[in-house]
Amino acid sequence: MPTPILTPDVPPRDGLPPGQRGRAMIAVLMGVALATLDTAIANTALPTIAADLGVDPGASIWIVNAYQLAVVATLLPIAALGEIVGQRKIYLGGLVLFTLASLVCALAWSLPTLVAARVLQGVGASALMAVNIALIRFIYPAAQLGRGVGLNAFVVGVGFAVGPTVASLILVAAPWPWLFAVNVPIGLAALALAWTALTETGRSGHSFDGAGAILNAVAFALLVLGLGDAAHEGPVWRILAEFAGALACGTLLLRRQAGHPAPMLAADLLKRPLFALSALTSVCSFAAQGLAFVSLPFLFQHALGRSQVETGFLMTPWPVVVALMAPLAGRLSDRYPPGLLGGIGLAVLALGMALLAALPADPSVFDITWRMAICGAGFGFFQAPNLRAIMTSAPSTRSGGASGIVATARLLGQTTGAALVAACFAIADARGPALALGLGGAFAGIASAVSFLRLAVRVQHT
Known part of the structure; x- marks a missing residue:
């Protein structure tokens, strides 16, 4: 394995200083909360959004599917990229993309516009989720790592569970674009905090595998689509084709990256x-x-x-x-x-x-x-x-x-x-x-x- 190339400001394995540790952890948890809540928050508003945009309720499901597929398809490639360019850069980039995409979602004037913005939002959320635990490993000293992941587990669990409830409360007081607009000030605050509190975690010496990233994205996207079609009793030929495509792409990915010092999967x-x-x-x-x-x-x-x-x-x-x-x-x-x-x-x-x-x-x-x-x-x-x-x-x-x-x-x-x-x-x-x-x-x-x-x-x- 190539020797990791570490930047001078890599924190020691005893973690960040206590004051900086607290700010860095708040920044990470804010991003994780945004990404986790938006995994489920749009479900509650689908009928309202469909009626407002004048589209078929069945077509509106892509508002949810586009986000989920973008997250699943890009998680591992972005995590691999984080080892190459540094987790801090990936996290900051994810916050910027997620915040800007949330603003576009709030301003969307049609279903295609909203779905496209949700894809970008999903990629931003993927960047936040792909590296958050890696960042926590460097924020906390090894002897206290459990405290850090405990706080992360709390935010992920609560965010996933209360997403629909939060959506319902927002819809009581405001129209559906506010489901996405509320992310903007939170995202900007998290970005300001992360910019000053997070430090570099080091970079590896290997290169990014673009072809492998495409194979990974297609494999996981087809797997999720196949699971969804199977659950909803879709056409058998399509279910088999999706699972077969996922298996083929996954096999090609494993063969392509066999012997790689840090494979994407x-x-x-x-x-x-x-x-x-x-x-x-x-x-x-x-x-x-x-x-x-x-x-x-x-x-x-x-x-x-x-x-x-x-x-x-x-x-x-x-x-x-x-x-x-x-x-x-x-x-x-x-x-x-x-x-x-x-x-x-x-x-x-x-x-x-x-x-x-x-x-x-x-x-x-x-x-x-x-x-x-x-x-x-x-x-x-x-x-x-x-x-x-x-x-x-x-x-x-x-x-x-x-x-x-x-x-x-x-x-x-x-x-x-x-x-x-x-x-x-x-x-x-x-x-x-x-x-x-x-x-x-x-x-x-x-x-x-x-x-x-x-x-x-x-x-x-x-």
Whole structure:
């Protein structure tokens, strides 16, 4: 492997000075919050946007799909680029692009204009998510890394969960363009803070593989499209073509980058048992979360007859408890094995989802709330230790690639979970939400078992 070329202002492995550390961490978390919220925030407003722009509701789904596809397709190439030019430059560029694209979204006058702006916004969000964990690894000293990833896990978990609620609150007081306009002042504030607080993290000596980036983008885009078509019972020929194309592009990418010192799809890191088990745990756990957060609104509104406002409040205990547990779990992960903490948390999540699936026919608010709180406690207790395990099991010179795997595993898990909800509805009709929650519990149980397997694995140092 080429010797990393480090710039003079690379922070030592004891992290940044405390004052600068706090400012840098706030800047990173602000960007992560923007990217995570916008993953789900537009869903709630789709009917309103479609009516205002005079387009078919079915066509408006591309407002969501364009953003998600842009994120999934560019995550790993941008993470690889971060190792070459430095994570700070990628993060600052992502903030600039995301903020400008948000302004264009707010000013969009047609569906094609809005979709194009959402693609650019997705690329900006991808840059923020691709390098955020790598930056945190340099912001915090090694002995306190769990605290940093705990705060990140808190922001990601809460952002994903409360996105629809935030959208509903904005739409009560303002028209839909404000869903995107509110990002502009926040993005500018984050940019000003990041510019002064973040320092260079070093650069590797290898070059960027443009052809590999194209293969990666096509492979992941086709995979996500195939999962979506399969869930919605699309034409069999198209589903097979999308999966076949994803497999072909992925195979070509792996062959092209075989022997590369820092491959875009970090297959070399997956040879490390702790890294591979942690990545698999992440995919399964976020699939469980996706199954829950897509199916629960249908359960509350259609099966239990709750209003949209009531549904928002009933969803609240999960992210609130995540917010309470994630920082605590992050601190504990600096002292106890992530395999143990993650396994316990995921077992609790599996229990909570099983209890939700077995709700009585006419549950009280308390019946729902304490079950949601159990799920939040389990998920919050798992996430930070798992992030710490992924990052510490990769060499420091591969922080960008490891950070890209973190974000990709999360998005693939959530996408798979959402696709499986549609399949559950097709199979079980009115019992679809309960089936989806039970399946989510099974995913969490599998993830718990995989997490405990990490206790038998030693960290592979470089």
